[in-house]
Amino acid sequence: MKTDHRNQRIRRVASRVVSMASPAFFVVSIVNMVRFLSGNASSWLVDTMNAIGVSFHMTRTLEEPDSTLGGVILYYFYGVVAVLVSVSAVMLGGAALARIIEVGxxxxxxxxxxxxxxxxxxxxxxxxxxxxxxxxxxxxxxxxxxxxxxxxxxxxxxxxxxxxx
Structure with a gap:
């Protein structure tokens, strides 16, 4: 009987840790979006699309070679979309994971x-x-x-x- 109570306590504490970590990762993701928009960081989605050879010519500025206005717009659009997907996954996944840890x-x-x-x-x-x-x-x-x-x-x-x- 003590073991069940102890396991419930451990599950509750672990669930709360995950619940508190999700907003922290949310803030980190938003900070990364600000860094991306200011030009100090890159986006995982943009890097992946450029690496697999998607020919949108996505670049950060028009001064780079082979850059187009559409490519610059797509660069920032896909970068923001990637951050929003990451933030959504962190918040929804964190809440679900916390509940799974707590109740099974x-x-x-x-x-x-x-x-x-x-x-x-x-x-x-x-x-x-x-x-x-x-x-x-x-x-x-x-x-x-x-x-x-x-x-x-x-x-x-x-x-x-x-x-x-």
């Missing part, structure tokens, strides 16, 4: 499955409510059109009656 893989998968089912149910309820609102709006529109035609019919009847007088 089986429990984590069960929680994720339940969350997905709940999200699917909420989407279904929202879709039903949206369809109901559309149906009510259509019936209200038809009712207004019917009221307009009734007024026209009454006006025509009064005009016909007045003509016979």
């Amino acid at each position: 893989w089986t429990q984590f998968r069960q929680e994720e499955k339940e969350a997905a089912e709940a999200a699917e149910m909420m989407a279904l309820i929202a879709d039903r409510a949206r369809r109901r609102q559309k149906r009510l709006a259509r019936s209200a529109s038809k009712a207004r059109q019917g009221a307009d035609s009734d007024i026209l019919l009454i006006t025509a009847a009064i005009a016909l009656f007045a003509w016979f007088l």
Whole structure:
């Protein structure tokens, strides 16, 4: 019994360490993006694309040989995209890893499955409510059109009656 309690404590502490490390890596990634944009660092995605021979001529400045304006724009675009992908992976992966460490893989998968089912149910309820609102709006529109035609019919009847007088 003591071992289970001790393991839970160790898991909880490890989970909290991972939870605290994720924002730290997030800040490091954002600092790397600032360094990239200021020209003091490179992007792993840009380096990889240039290494495999993708011929976008991605360069940091127009002064470099074989550089184009499109290549400079793509250089910074792909660099920022790479940082955003890294930041997203760190934050989402860190949160998931912390939960896996705390409760275990089986429990984590069960929680994720339940969350997905709940999200699917909420989407279904929202879709039903949206369809109901559309149906009510259509019936209200038809009712207004019917009221307009009734007024026209009454006006025509009064005009016909007045003509016979």
